[in-house]
Every structure is written in C-alpha cells, then in structure tokens.
Amino acid sequence: MDALQIQALSAAKEEIRCCDELNKFYGLTLTEGDITELVELRGQALKNTGRVEFGGGILPKLIRAFCKSSYVDAGNYAATLGELQDAFYYFKNESGDRFSDDELIEFMEKVFNGAAHGSTEVLATISLEELCRWARNGFDPRFGDEEAFW
Amino acid sequence: MLVPSRSPEEQKQFTRGVYLLLGKQVTRYQEHRRMGESSSIPTELAEELLRSIVYTLELTGFGDGDPERALTIGQNILEQRKKEAESMLALVTATAPKWQTECRWDALEYLGAYLRRYDHMHLAHRGPDQLFYPIPVSQPEGLRGIDLCLFYLKILWVENQIMASVPENALEALWDRLPEGTLNQCEQLVINGMGKALIGGGLDPLVFTAEEREKADMDCDRVPAAAEKLKEMLGLKDENAVAYVDAVVPQLLPRLGGNAGNLFL
Numbered sequence: 001m002d003a004l005q006i007q008a009l010s011a012a013k014e015e016i017r018c019c020d021e022l023n024k025f026y027g028l029t030l031t032e033g034d035i036t037e038l039v040e041l042r043g044q045a046l047k048n049t050g051r052v053e054f055g056g057g058i059l060p061k062l063i064r065a066f067c068k069s070s071y072v073d074a075g076n077y078a079a080t081l082g083e084l085q086d087a088f089y090y091f092k093n094e095s096g097d098r099f100s101d102d103e104l105i106e107f108m109e110k111v112f113n114g115a116a117h118g119s120t121e122v123l124a125t126i127s128l129e130e131l132c133r134w135a136r137n138g139f140d141p142r143f144g145d146e147e148a149f150w
Numbered sequence: 151m152l153v154p155s156r157s158p159e160e161q162k163q164f165t166r167g168v169y170l171l172l173g174k175q176v177t178r179y180q181e182h183r184r185m186g187e188s189s190s191i192p193t194e195l196a197e198e199l200l201r202s203i204v205y206t207l208e209l210t211g212f213g214d215g216d217p218e219r220a221l222t223i224g225q226n227i228l229e230q231r232k233k234e235a236e237s238m239l240a241l242v243t244a245t246a247p248k249w250q251t252e253c254r255w256d257a258l259e260y261l262g263a264y265l266r267r268y269d270h271m272h273l274a275h276r277g278p279d280q281l282f283y284p285i286p287v288s289q290p291e292g293l294r295g296i297d298l299c300l301f302y303l304k305i306l307w308v309e310n311q312i313m314a315s316v317p318e319n320a321l322e323a324l325w326d327r328l329p330e331g332t333l334n335q336c337e338q339l340v341i342n343g344m345g346k347a348l349i350g351g352g353l354d355p356l357v358f359t360a361e362e363r364e365k366a367d368m369d370c371d372r373v374p375a376a377a378e379k380l381k382e383m384l385g386l387k388d389e390n391a392v393a394y395v396d397a398v399v400p401q402l403l404p405r406l407g408g409n410a411g412n413l414f415l
Contacts, residue, residue, distance in 0.1 A: 004166055024355035046190065053190040061189075092190065100186020 012039050015056030019063040024025020025076060026067045034078035041082045049089040058088055058101060067145045083120035084108065094128040107135035160165045160215065167217040168203060175199050179272045198273060205275035205295055214238075228270035236265055238288035238303040245310045248318075249325050252334040257283035257306070264299055274345045278302065284333050284396035286340075308391045309336035315384040316343075320354040327357055327415040338415060340398045343383065345414040353383055366414055370406035373399055 016035050023029055042057050062084050066072060072080050091104055108123060111134045116122035176191055179199060203253050206224035213220025238259055264278040277298035285305050293301055313321060313336055324342060328335060342356050345366040377399050386392055
C-alpha cells in the first residue's frame with residue numbers, strides 16, 4: 001500500500017470518527033476496530049461493484065441517515081452499516097448513477113425503516129426498481145411487479 | 151505515469167497531485183453533466199477522466215510540476231485547437247465539391263457532431279473514433295482527441311483543393327463512372343490523374359477511353375514521374391496535398407503492367 005492509499009484510508013476513518021457525537025446521542029458507538037473493518041469493507045464493496053471513490057466515502061452519510069433508526073442498536077450497528085454500505089454501492093451501480101447519493105440513501109432509509117422492518121437482508125435482495133417503488137409508494141403485496149413506478 | 155526528467159521524489163509528488171486533480175475533475179464532471187452529488191463513480195469513468203488529464207498534461211510537457219496549473223494551460227491549448235477545428239470544418243464544408251459520396255457526407259456530418267460534443271475540459275482524449283472514411287495517407291501513430299479530428303479535417307481540405315483543381319465537367323464525368331459504393335472519390339481522381347499523366351494526357355477529360363486504359367497499363371516504372379507531373383498539373387504546392395498524391399502511388403504500382411483492369415475509370 002503506498003502513502004497515497006494510506007492517507008486516503010486514514011482520511012476515511014477520520015470522517016467516520018467525526019460522527020462520534022451523533023452516534024453517542026443515539027446510544028451507539030463504533031470502536032476503532034469497527035471503523036477499520038468498515039473502511040476495509042468499503043474497499044471491498046467498491047471493488048466488487050467496479051467503482052472508485054475520492055472522498056471519505058459514503059459511511060458518514062449512512063451514519064447520519066440510519067443512526068436514528070429504531071431498528072439499529074449498539075449490538076448490530078457496525079454490521080448493519082457494513083451491509084448498508086454494500087447495498088448502497090450495489091444500488092448506485094444498478095441506477096447507472098442516475099440518483100445522487102442523497103436520493104439513494106433517502107430511498108434506502110424509507111425502505112429499511114418501512115417495508116423491510118430493519119432487515120438489511122431484504123434490502124440486499126430487492127431490485128433497484130423495487131427499492132424505488134417501495135420508497136415512493138410503500139410496499140403493498142397486493143400489487144405485483146407489473147406496477148408502474150418510474 | 152512517468153514524467154520525463156523528474157527525480158523519483160518529484161515524480162511521486164506529481165503523481166499525488168494528479169490523483170488529487172482526478173478527484174476535482176470528478177466533481178467538475180458531475181457538475182458539468184448535472185449529475186447529482188455522488189461520492190463514487192464507476193471505475194471506467196474514472197479511467198476515462200484520468201486518460202483525459204494525462205492527455206491534456208502531455209500537451210504542456212507536464213508543466214512546471216503543478217498539475218492543476220498544467221491542466222488549465224493544456225485546456226486552453228485544447229480550446230484553441232477546437233476553435234481551429236471548427237474553422238477548418240466550416241472551410242471544408244464550404245469548399246466541398248457539388249457532389250460527394252455518401253461516405254464523405256457522413257464523415258463531414260460525423261466530424262461536425264463530434265466537435266459539437268467534444269468535451270475538452272473532461273474527456274479531451276476522446277477522438278472521432280467512429281469515423282469511417284478511408285484515406286490513402288496513413289494516420290500518425292498515437293494521434294488522439296481533437297488532434298485526430300484536425301488530422302482528418304486537413305485531409306478533407308486537401309481533397310477539396312485537389313478536386314477544385316479539376317474542371318467541373320471533367321469531375322462530373324468521372325463521378326458518373328464511379329462504381330456504386332465508392333467511399334473516397336478523390337482517391338479515384340488522383341488515380342485517374344496519374345494515369346493521364348502516364349500517357350501524357352491532361353486532366354480534361356479525366357475519364358479514360360479503352361485505348362488510353364491499355365496504354366496506361368503498360369509501364370509501371372514511370373509512375374513516380376507521373377505522380378510528379380500530376381502535382382504540376384494540379385498546381386499542388388501544399389505539403390499535405392503533395393503527401394496525399396504520393397500516398398496513392400503505392401496503390402498503383404502493383405496493378406500496372408497488365409493488371410490494371412478497371413483501375414482507370
């Protein structure tokens with residue numbers, strides 16, 4: 001790993017540490033080990049989705065959006081963030097970059113706190129189309145996949 | 151990316167500068183394309199943006215060590231070249247012969263569309279890669295971006311000059327004989343012109359009789375001299391035009407001496 005990569009990783013970690021106060025407010029914590037793991041997972045997620053990132057990553061935004069969710073607690077917080085991060089890059093790719101980060105996070109937040117009842121597994125298995133539809137209209141099993149949503 | 155005459159430390163510093171510049175270019179590109187704010191981009195796009203940066207920096211000889219400043223200087227150079235290409239396109243379009251092959255029309259239209267879309271700020275290295283217009287002159291190696299567009303426009307301008315040197319009625323008679331699907335009409339003009347020079351004829355008429363065709367087919371040793379004579383007849387002095395005629399000679403040589411067939415129309 002060269003100096004540039006080390007610096008980028010340490011900048012990414014620092015941006016996550018900046019969310020400490022917010023996490024504490026909601027009774028959540030991320031240890032140094034959690035932060036290191038999340039940053040490593042980010043690298044893997046980017047690699048898997050064929051993307052590159054220049055700033056500190058999407059984690060600070062995910063933290064700000066999901067820390068207030070009633071479905072996260074101190075026990076599952078770090079793991080949930082890791083899974084949300086994976087799902088985020090997946091949806092980003094699937095959308096062909098048509099949605100901004102904020103739009104996509106808003107969709108994910110609505111579905112996670114609504115139809116998915118806090119399950120990252122549900123988030124990870126639905127398609128982008130379903131994510132958009134569920135976020136906009138809420139999930140109703142009476143409607144099949146044919147429902148127009150765009 | 152290796153920058154000439156830089157120490158390893160300077161090289162490292164420069165590479166770091168380019169990486170930071172890439173981050174800024176990503177943001178500028180997203181703003182330019184009115185994409186929403188996004189912290190990540192597909193690897194392919196990052197690679198394209200990086201290629202563009204390197205291409206632009208190369209134009210400046212990598213500047214004085216500040217990639218950001220060198221990029222601005224390179225972008226100014228590219229802006230000038232884009233303007234030059236736009237003027238050249240206007241010239242080529244205005245001086246084009248009355249009749250052109252479909253392929254030539256398409257080439258001009260494509261180059262116009264390319265220039266309208268050319269993004270010298272972010273994707274400067276992208277050239278008119280989908281252009282399909284065969285020319286006898288070989289494309290210099292490594293030509294990319296707007297330079298490739300300028301190269302083709304200069305060739306088209308040379309062709310216009312060559313075609314304008316021949317009387318209109320002689321041209322029309324030649325165009326009438328072009329086989330369906332001919333791509334480059336000027337190349338055939340040069341071939342016929344060289345054939346006429348071989349038999350000691352002029353450029354009007356430019357088309358061949360059966361007797362002339364047989365006569366022109368006999369001697370391939372005289373082709374280089376015929377090329378010189380044709381340049382004289384066309385009044386060509388511009389080095390690009392001279393190079394264009396010279397580039398057709400190798401096509402003629404293997405077919406003369408009994409194999410000309412319908413080489414001369």
